[in-house]
Amino acid sequence: MSARRTPSFPAMWHRLTHVISCKEASRLLSQSQDGPLGWLERARLRAHLALCQMCTRFAAQLRYMRTAMHRLRD
Amino acid sequence: MDAAAFVAELDAHRRYLLRVARLQLRDAELAEDVVQDTLLAALKARDGYTGASTVKTWLTGILKHKIVDAIRARQRAPVPMAQLDEETDLDDFDPLFKENGAWAARPGDWGDPEAALNRRQFFDVMELCLDQLPAKTARVFIMREVMDLDTAEICKELSITANNLWVILYRARMALRVCLEQKWFAGAAERSAAP
Numbered sequence: 001m002s003a004r005r006t007p008s009f010p011a012m013w014h015r016l017t018h019v020i021s022c023k024e025a026s027r028l029l030s031q032s033q034d035g036p037l038g039w040l041e042r043a044r045l046r047a048h049l050a051l052c053q054m055c056t057r058f059a060a061q062l063r064y065m066r067t068a069m070h071r072l073r074d
Numbered sequence: 075m076d077a078a079a080f081v082a083e084l085d086a087h088r089r090y091l092l093r094v095a096r097l098q099l100r101d102a103e104l105a106e107d108v109v110q111d112t113l114l115a116a117l118k119a120r121d122g123y124t125g126a127s128t129v130k131t132w133l134t135g136i137l138k139h140k141i142v143d144a145i146r147a148r149q150r151a152p153v154p155m156a157q158l159d160e161e162t163d164l165d166d167f168d169p170l171f172k173e174n175g176a177w178a179a180r181p182g183d184w185g186d187p188e189a190a191l192n193r194r195q196f197f198d199v200m201e202l203c204l205d206q207l208p209a210k211t212a213r214v215f216i217m218r219e220v221m222d223l224d225t226a227e228i229c230k231e232l233s234i235t236a237n238n239l240w241v242i243l244y245r246a247r248m249a250l251r252v253c254l255e256q257k258w259f260a261g262a263a264e265r266s267a268a269p
Contacts, residue, residue, distance in 0.1 A: 019118040021175025023168065030244040034218065034225050050081050051113050053106070057181040061251050067221035068188045068200060 020044045025055045029062055080120060084113050087133050094134070098141050103180060108144045111176060112137045147172075170248060181251070182259050196258060203253035207246055214239065215246035 019030070025048045028041055037045065049056055091112060115136055116123075123132050172178050190196040204212055214232070217223050223231070229239055237259035 008232060019219055021114075021171075022177050023171040023175035026248070027240075030247050031240050033247075034240065034257060035226065046080070047077070047117070048114075050153060051117060052110060053154050054110060054177050057183055058177075058251075061181055061184055062247060064184050064187045065247060065254075066219060068191060068196070070222075071191055072197060072200070072220060 017038075018044065020048050022048075022052060022055055025049070025052065026058055029055065029059050033062060033066065081117065083129055084116055084133070087130055088113065090130065091133060091137055094137060095141060099144060104144055107176070107180060108137065108140045109228045111143075111174075114176075115140070170252070182255050184254075184259055190258070199258045200250075200254065203250050203257060206253060207249055211242055211246045211249070215243045215250075218243055 025045055028037060028045045031037060032045070049059065081219070088109060091109045092105055095108045096102060099105050112133060116133055119136075121248065127135075153175075170178055184190075207215065214228060217228050217231070218225075225236060225239055229235075229236055234242075
């Protein structure tokens with residue numbers, strides 16, 4: 001039986017600093033409209049958005065569509 | 075240097091990189107894409123920066139490779155709407171993204187929602203776009219966005235997993251935004267110029 005062990009430092013470092021692509025970021029952004037993300041996902045998304053103007057625009061588009069859909073209801 | 079300081083250091087060179095890329099590519103949008111790729115690649119390859127050269131020189135080296143790639147990939151066809159309709163797995167080929175996961179077509183700047191949301195025509199276009207979604211996708215999306223049900227309620231109602239739901243909602247949002255870009259925002263400039 002393999003016991004659960006703490007991941008090695010390099011493995012943890014890799015997980016923490018893994019840089020996500022726009023495709024992954026777009027999925028997380030969509031998902032964040034439906035519920036809270038985990039802390040690791042939030043950290044990765046924040047790091048990506050800090051450098052990516054396109055995903056920042058996409059995030060604004062998501063908010064735009066949500067506002068529009070709510071307006072459709074009113 | 076900690077991660078935040080490194081990101082700030084990279085971002086400080088953005089204008090310089092853009093100038094170089096624009097000069098070489100003569101295409102402002104493509105230049106921005108290439109600089110974006112470069113900065114993300116640099117962030118990813120942070121450990122590869124040894125400090126032997128300045129950050130600027132190192133970034134310029136990465137940029138050159140990205141420019142060469144961009145020139146090679148320049149002849150790329152636009153994304154047809156129909157390809158988005160297929161209810162396939164998300165891991166399949168996704169025409170909205172390049173192979174490396176970067177945007178194939180850059181998302182547009184939609185500006186302030188209030189500008190469009192006061193116009194009746196905007197909602198006509200949005201309803202048209204909603205009609206074009208696959209039936210099941212549209213149903214789930216309306217439950218979430220118009221009826222404002224939370225994810226647990228929708229999953230229970232339709233007997234689907236949370237993961238399933240996220241995929242459907244993601245697909246709905248991606249298809250809707252492409253449709254709105256094509257049918258509304260692409261013509262926004264002409265409309266605002268009209269008397």
